[in-house]
Amino acid sequence: MAFQRACAALELAESMVGVEEQRMRLLEARLLERYAPGCQLLPVEEVMAELRMRKDEHEIAQMRRAITITETALQATMRQIEVLMTEQAVAALLKVEMLKAGGEEMSFPPVVVAGPNSASPHSTSSDRPILAGDTIVVDCGVTVGGYAADITRTFAIGGLAPEMARIYEVVRAANAAGRMAVRPGVSAEEVDWAARVVIEEAGYGEYFFHRTGHGLGLEIHEPPYIVAGNKQGLEPGMTFTVEPGIYLPGQGGVRIEDDVLVTPGGAESLTTFPREFMSL
Numbered sequence: 001m002a003f004q005r006a007c008a009a010l011e012l013a014e015s016m017v018g019v020e021e022q023r024m025r026l027l028e029a030r031l032l033e034r035y036a037p038g039c040q041l042l043p044v045e046e047v048m049a050e051l052r053m054r055k056d057e058h059e060i061a062q063m064r065r066a067i068t069i070t071e072t073a074l075q076a077t078m079r080q081i082e083v084l085m086t087e088q089a090v091a092a093l094l095k096v097e098m099l100k101a102g103g104e105e106m107s108f109p110p111v112v113v114a115g116p117n118s119a120s121p122h123s124t125s126s127d128r129p130i131l132a133g134d135t136i137v138v139d140c141g142v143t144v145g146g147y148a149a150d151i152t153r154t155f156a157i158g159g160l161a162p163e164m165a166r167i168y169e170v171v172r173a174a175n176a177a178g179r180m181a182v183r184p185g186v187s188a189e190e191v192d193w194a195a196r197v198v199i200e201e202a203g204y205g206e207y208f209f210h211r212t213g214h215g216l217g218l219e220i221h222e223p224p225y226i227v228a229g230n231k232q233g234l235e236p237g238m239t240f241t242v243e244p245g246i247y248l249p250g251q252g253g254v255r256i257e258d259d260v261l262v263t264p265g266g267a268e269s270l271t272t273f274p275r276e277f278m279s280l
Contacts (some may be wrong), residue, residue, distance in 0.1 A: 003035060012035075012036035013037050013038055013039060014037070015040075016039070016040045017032065017042065019042070019043065020043075020048060024041075049222060050223075052217050053215060053222075053235075054238060055217060055238070055239055055261075059217065060239070063149065063239060065144040066103070066107075066142050066147055066148060067141075067270050069102045069142050069144065070140060070151050072097075073097035073100070073103070074140065074151065074153065075273075076097045077097050077138075078280055081157065084131075085130055086126070086128060087112045088112075090112040090125075091110045091125040094140055095110060103143070106141070107148035108220055110140040111124060111139040112138050114252075115128070115131060115134035115135070116252060118247075118252045119247045119248055119249050120253070121245055121247060130157065131157075133156060135154055135252035135253060136154065136155045137153075137253055138155065139152040139257065140152075141220070147217055148216055149271075150216055150220060151257055151271055152255045152256060153256060154168065154171075154255060156277075156280065158279060164248075164252055167204065167248070167254050169277075170246060171245060171246055172256055172275050174208075174244035175195065175256040176275075177197075177198050178213070178226075179260055181195075182234060182260055182266065182267035183234065184233075184235055184236055184262060184266075185234065186233065187230065189226075189229055189231060191226050192212040192230075195212045195242065195244040196208060199244060199246060204246045207246045208247075209247070212226040213227075213260075214241055215238070216240055224240055226240055236264045237261075237262065238262040239260065241257050241260070242258050242260050256275055258275075259271045
């Protein structure tokens with residue numbers, strides 16, 4: 001069989017084989033035990049994460065294309081959202097638009113949550129109808145050449161209630177502060193704090209309860225993680241999200257997420273989708 005021939009050709013018996021534990025299935029592990037007797041399987045997650053953190057020009061070009069496609073699809077979807085459409089219907093529409101725009105596949109199932117459902121950063125799209133005045137949080141992305149985009153924007157049909165409108169501007173300011181803090185040598189936790197302090201000073205600190213960002217590339221979540229306690233210094237070529245949010249239980253939430261590249265002289269936001277509030 002092919003697996004047996006491959007093991008023999010690579011002389012894997014009695015060798016050490018590096019594997020990503022979350023990627024290798026039990027089937028492959030059992031076949032290695034059978035056809036490469038004595039081989040040792042060693043976890044290589046840390047080594048792979050270190051290699052993936054700094055992107056080269058080709059990798060960045062793939063991410064730029066994925067982001068452009070995602071933003072094109074998001075714009076097209078926005079124009080079609082109407083009152084009483086369900087979250088799931090909008091998510092399905094977004095999938096179609098992302099494929100039409102040239103996405104190879106979804107980075108993750110697109111998330112569309114509105115009103116009280118948007119008060120959790122971990123909600124999934126439901127059959128709840130979208131109402132006028134609801135905050136509509138849309139989190140989506142496609143992959144190109146295996147590299148992912150990950151974008152979140154918050155909209156509403158019509159205007160927002162006064163407090164939600166204020167929250168939107170606080171989150172927008174926090175997003176800007178986080179992006180402005182990015183440059184080589186700055187630690188990941190400093191970027192987290194730059195965004196977080198804006199929300200805390202506005203009185204909503206307890207309602208921002210997730211990390212500010214995560215690395216992005218071949219994986220939708222990979223190092224560096226932009227979170228308190230991560231003292232890793234940023235380096236040119238690193239790519240990650242900046243996505244502060246405020247979530248009021250029973251009311252709604254706001255999140256604005258951008259994909260950021262560390263450059264030799266500072267940072268570049270690879271995402272260009274408008275951050276100002278947009279009424280649909």
